Amino acid sequence: MNVLEFIREKSEDIQENTAQFRAMIEPKFRSISTKINYHISNTMNNPWVSNLNPFDSINLFSNEKIFQDEKVADSYEKLKKKIGKIIYIGQWEPIDQNCITRFAEITGDNQWIHTDPKRAKSESPFKSTIAHGFLTLSLIPKLTDSINRSTKLYPNSRLVVNYGLNQVRFPFPVRSGSRVRARLKLKKVTPMKKSLEIINEVSVEVENRKRFACVAETVLRVYY
Numbered sequence: 001m002n003v004l005e006f007i008r009e010k011s012e013d014i015q016e017n018t019a020q021f022r023a024m025i026e027p028k029f030r031s032i033s034t035k036i037n038y039h040i041s042n043t044m045n046n047p048w049v050s051n052l053n054p055f056d057s058i059n060l061f062s063n064e065k066i067f068q069d070e071k072v073a074d075s076y077e078k079l080k081k082k083i084g085k086i087i088y089i090g091q092w093e094p095i096d097q098n099c100i101t102r103f104a105e106i107t108g109d110n111q112w113i114h115t116d117p118k119r120a121k122s123e124s125p126f127k128s129t130i131a132h133g134f135l136t137l138s139l140i141p142k143l144t145d146s147i148n149r150s151t152k153l154y155p156n157s158r159l160v161v162n163y164g165l166n167q168v169r170f171p172f173p174v175r176s177g178s179r180v181r182a183r184l185k186l187k188k189v190t191p192m193k194k195s196l197e198i199i200n201e202v203s204v205e206v207e208n209r210k211r212f213a214c215v216a217e218t219v220l221r222v223y224y
Contacts, residue, residue: 069194071156071224076196079189087200088153088184090143092207095131097176103135117176126173133170136180136214140202143182153184154198159223163197165216172211179207187217195223 097117104110109132112119120129141162145153154160174180181204188199197219204214 069224072191072194072196075154075156075222075224076189076191079186079196079198082186083189085186086183087186088144088182090145090181090183092179092181093139093143094179095135095139095174095176097129100129100131100135100176103132103138107132107134109134126175128175128177130176131174131178131213133214136170136174136204137168137216139180140182140204140214140216140218143180143204144184144200144202154222157222157224161221161223163219163221165218166199168214168216170214172206172209172213174206174213180204180213181207192221195221197221 100114104115113124113126114129114132117129121127124130183203183205185201185203186198187201188197190197190199198221200218200220202214202216202218203212204216206213
C-alpha cells in the first residue's frame with residue numbers, strides 16, 4: 001500500500017466515523033433544542049412574564065427626564081445617601097399566645113408547638129409554644145412602621161406597596177410572651193418614573209436574645 005492509498009483509506013474511515021457520530025448526536029441536540037424552545041415559548045406566553053417590563057426603571061441611554069415628579073427626585077437623593085446604614089429601629093412589640101392562636105386559625109397551621117401551651121411545656125425543646133415564622137414575617141410592616149404615612153422613613157409618599165422578598169430566614173424561635181423589634185438597613189434604591197423601588201435588610205430581634213428571629217430582604221415600591 002502506497003502513501004496515497006493509505007491517506008485515502010484513512011480519510012474514508014474518518015468520514016464514515018464522522019457520519020456515524022453525527023447520526024448519533026444530532027437527534028439528542030434536536031431534542032434539547034425542542035425542549036429549550038418549548039420552555040422559552042411557554043415562559044414568554046405566560047401573562048405574568050409577558051406583562052412584566054424588566055426595564056420599568058430608568059433608561060440610562062435616554063435623554064428623557066428621569067423623574068416625572070420632583071418629590072420622587074428629592075426622596076431619591078436623600079435616600080441614596082443612607083444606603084448601607086440603619087435607617088430605622090422600631091419599638092418592642094409583644095407576641096402573646098392570643099396573637100399566635102389567631103394566626104394559627106387564619107392560616108390553618110394549628111401544630112401543637114404553636115397552639116398547645118401545656119403540651120409544648122412538657123414536649124417541646126423550647127418548653128413553650130412558639131410563634132409561626134410567617135407570623136413574625138407578617139409583622140414586618142408594623143415593626144418597621146413602613147405603612148405609616150406620617151413616618152419619616154418615606155416622607156411625602158402617597159402609597160407604599162410590598163413588592164416581594166428576595167430572601168428570608170428564621171434563625172431563632174420566638175417564644176410566646178416574647179417581645180420583638182426590627183432594625184432596618186437600606187440596601188438599594190432604584191428610581192422609577194413615578195416611584196422608588198427600595199430594598200431593605202430587615203432584622204427582627206428578640207428581647208434579651210443575641211440571635212435574630214427573622215432576617216429578610218424586602219422589596220418595596222414607594223409611590224408619590
